[in-house]
Amino acid sequence: MILELDCGNSFIKWRVLPRQGGAQVVAGGVVGSDEELLVALASRFPGELFMCRLVSVRSEDETRLLVDALKNRFGIDCRVAASAQSLAGVSNGYDEYRRLGLDRWLAVVGAYSLERRACLILDLGTAITSDFIDSAGSHLGGFICPGMPLMRNQLRTHTRRIRYDDAVAEQAQHSLVPGRSTAEAVERGCLLMLRGFVDTQLELARQQCGDDVTVFLTGGDAVLAAQWVPAARVVPDLVFIGLAIACPLAGE
Ligand SMILES: Nc1ncnc2c1ncn2[C@@H]1O[C@H](COP(=O)(O)OP(=O)(O)O)[C@@H](O)[C@H]1O
Numbered sequence: 001m002i003l004e005l006d007c008g009n010s011f012i013k014w015r016v017l018p019r020q021g022g023a024q025v026v027a028g029g030v031v032g033s034d035e036e037l038l039v040a041l042a043s044r045f046p047g048e049l050f051m052c053r054l055v056s057v058r059s060e061d062e063t064r065l066l067v068d069a070l071k072n073r074f075g076i077d078c079r080v081a082a083s084a085q086s087l088a089g090v091s092n093g094y095d096e097y098r099r100l101g102l103d104r105w106l107a108v109v110g111a112y113s114l115e116r117r118a119c120l121i122l123d124l125g126t127a128i129t130s131d132f133i134d135s136a137g138s139h140l141g142g143f144i145c146p147g148m149p150l151m152r153n154q155l156r157t158h159t160r161r162i163r164y165d166d167a168v169a170e171q172a173q174h175s176l177v178p179g180r181s182t183a184e185a186v187e188r189g190c191l192l193m194l195r196g197f198v199d200t201q202l203e204l205a206r207q208q209c210g211d212d213v214t215v216f217l218t219g220g221d222a223v224l225a226a227q228w229v230p231a232a233r234v235v236p237d238l239v240f241i242g243l244a245i246a247c248p249l250a251g252e
């Protein structure tokens with residue numbers, strides 16, 4: 001079996017595919033740490049993993065620790081996705097292409113491989129990123145802003161009286177009328193900031209890429225934005241689609 005990992009700033013997304021490749025996913029999940037990942041894999045796939053491909057936006061040291069741990073625990077080698085000036089008909093739009101987050105780059109490559117036309121990609125994780133690709137596959141750049149976890153945590157960290165738990169936060173998100181409690185006021189305020197960002201990105205995408213642009217939503221909070229962009233393609237595994245293109249196995 002092939003192990004695929006997307007190591008974000010908050011979570012590691014993992015999935016396992018059959019060794020011969022193909023779209024069928026055997027299992028997958030979201031974990032908060034390397035150790036949690038090793039435990040989840042050891043209990044389900046003892047001795048069955050054949051190799052790993054991964055993308056990481058973490059430091060090189062952190063990524064190396066995980067690669068070494070997978071080698072020690074399962075005896076598997078990792079192919080680690082690297083930056084590129086161009087890949088699969090997509091050209092990297094950054095002045096210094098290595099500076100573009102690898103998760104963004106793989107999502108861009110993945111989206112263009114699915115559509116072959118102009119795309120806007122919104123990835124809602126720890127940070128929210130947007131990336132624009134024109135119909136010829138040129139990446140035009142994008143934007144980075146704090147994601148929902150960072151927005152609410154900044155308020156919690158830098159104030160003394162904004163405190164509420166996750167269950168209350170979830171409940172508060174079901175409406176966008178003015179909040180009548182701290183949780184409602186904060187959660188809805190952050191959601192409206194997110195909505196404003198999404199609206200602006202759609203407008204910019206039409207200006208930059210024309211009306212015919214396909215919008216992709218990915219990342220752990222993609223569903224929050226899906227309500228405002230009904231035509232969007234919600235593709236949780238967009239980074240993995242790009243990862244398979246960046247790190248093909250023999251025969252793929
Ligand atoms: N099963 C899940 N586990 C953890 N976070 C989740 C899950 N489903 C949705 N989320 C949301 O996803 C966000 C993290 O998104 P993610 O794309 O994993 O971030 P990153 O890539 O920066 O680690 C969290 O803020 C949380 O609200």
Ligand SMILES: CC(C)(COP(=O)(O)O)[C@@H](O)C(=O)NCCC(=O)O
Nearest residue numbers: 008009057099100101125126127144
């Ligand atoms: C912007 C990001 C922090 C997003 O990370 P994520 O929210 O997926 O954990 C990551 O893509 C990154 O570290 N990028 C490097 C900076 C850049 O893309 O310009």
Ligand SMILES: [K+]
Nearest residue numbers: 123125127129
């Ligand atoms: K992100």
